[in-house]
Amino acid sequence: MHKTSDFLIAGGGPAGATAAALLASRGERVTLVERSAIPEQKVCGEFLSHETLAYMKGLGLNAWRLGATPIRKLRLAGNHLIAETSLPFEAASLSRKTMDAALLRHALECGAHVIQGRQVERLDRDADGWRMHLSDGEQLRGSQAMLATGKHDLRGHARGEGMQPGLVAFKMHLKLSGEQTRQLNEAVEVVLFPGGYLGMQPTEDGNANLCLLIRGNTLRKIGGSWPAALEHLKASSRFLRERLWAAQECFSRPFALSHIPYGYIRPETPEGLWALGDQATVIPSFSGDGMAIALHSAHCAVACYASHHDAAEYNRQMRRCHQSQVVWSTRLSRMMVEAPQLASLLRYCPSLLQRLATSTRIAEDRLFTPSLKPRDVS
């Protein structure tokens, strides 16, 4: 059975759902296919920057009403606390499960056709446009296609290797003690340990989200398991021992992901595919602003389409906008993994921490307003 749309979107995370909502609002016929039947937890830092909050607001979504909890401070630690600073912008924490559900609901309300619980097997282009093959054999047809499958690649459209390969990512929500929760209060904590680093921040339900990146080699060396990874963290950092002792895990198992091409920027896309979010560029968690890039990519793609530009021009604009941000954030991430001792210098210049936090964001004048025009800051 063939159904025809103006736009086929593979993936219903923040980038895909935002693009679907924006396109459907413009009257385009949009079909979005998301493999999860209901929004699930994802391996993600769950940090919403000022830019992400602004984009959500532009869509009519109030993160605070969805339960987001404010993040006002940034702490950097190794074995001990190295530095603490106030964040120079508004930020929040909101679980991906809640955020993805809200964005998908919004796409539906805007008129997009959303198919959940079915997997896209292939996305091919022929003389008549795009053909999306679903795992149950159904085929959908569309004039345009968007690839928004996040950190998972689709056959035939694989991303190359990023600038920082070889990391494994874990995510776990933790129930901390009352005292630990008070200490973490309204802060995102970045903790460096041999072979990787992690970010921890409060979640909207009073727990803490721990998202860690560790070198595959280090993980193998310490035994390869999640309990071994946790023991490694506690053995390497007194700060983490104090933060994590007696912490209870909220999921029976962590969510894990390997082979993530951190630092990847998609080169030219001559085939005319609109690659959004992590399919366009992958920025390391807690070093950059992946969520904002996801929402920005959707706005940029729809703005390009509305201005009669093609996917190749969109791709060029994305590269221009994010190249230096991705390179800089990946360098920062590599430094945290490979030379964590350099971070101790921040003890003597804590204001630099604030500048680092700002330097990895999308420039304000590149953000799109709800009318899909670049923001005017003059």
Added chain:
Amino acid sequence: MTTIAERCLSLIANQKALSVETLRPDQTLEELQFDSLDKVTLVFDIEEEFHLSISDAELAQLHTLGDIINGVTRKATEAA
């Protein structure tokens, strides 16, 4: 001599403490209750056992145990 298929099945069985005899090529990792962490660990084990690298795109196409065996056999043959 142990074949690539036998070595793959042994790694899969060890991961979930299953008996190799119970595994069938048409079973999926999901049917065997593999979660994201099990998959990461299995990929590690396969890469180490066969001295090869599996990309995310390749991993995404390995649904059944038969797919895994065929994929690893192809990569191991290419590397030889």
